[in-house]
Amino acid sequence: xxxxxxxxxxxxxxxxxxxxxxxxxxxxxxxxxxxxxxxxxxxxxxxxxxxxxxxxxxxxxxxxxxxxxxxxxxxxxxxxxxxxxxxxxxxxxxxxxxxxxxxxxxxxxxxx
Numbered sequence: 001x002x003x004x005x006x007x008x009x010x011x012x013x014x015x016x017x018x019x020x021x022x023x024x025x026x027x028x029x030x031x032x033x034x035x036x037x038x039x040x041x042x043x044x045x046x047x048x049x050x051x052x053x054x055x056x057x058x059x060x061x062x063x064x065x066x067x068x069x070x071x072x073x074x075x076x077x078x079x080x081x082x083x084x085x086x087x088x089x090x091x092x093x094x095x096x097x098x099x100x101x102x103x104x105x106x107x108x109x110x111x112x
Contacts, residue, residue: 001025004072006057007079008032008041015078020045029070031055032079 001024005012008030019028028050032038035054042052056062057079066072 002027002029002071002073003076004029004031004063004067004070004074005076005078006031006055006063007077008034008038008052009079011080012078013041015076016041016045016050020047020050025049025074027051027070029053029066029072031057031066033057 003019003025005016005019005028008016009032012030012032016028016030019025026049028047030038030042030050030052031054032041032052033054033056035052038052038054040052042050053066055066057077063075067075
């Protein structure tokens with residue numbers, strides 16, 4: 001399993017630190033609009049399975065390219081809705097997966 005985590009803030013840091021204690025995946029890519037925050041979190045974890053990249057997740061094309069380039073099989077969105085990157089919760093990450101693949105957003109679309 002090769003995971004792309006979108007977001008390296010508070011929730012993203014917690015998710016990555018919990019994932020570091022697990023052994024069910026081979027690669028965990030942390031992506032954030034602020035690339036230094038993503039790479040810093042990966043370095044803090046200190047596990048060779050983790051890496052960080054700069055990524056504007058509001059661009060479906062950028063997310064799809066990151067998925068292809070890193071052989072991503074699963075996406076975890078911990079960037080949040082309505083703050084910073086997203087005005088709502090687009091399923092942008094699903095563009096790089098074949099039917100039947102799994103995306104796991106950690107947030108729900110806010111009620112209006």
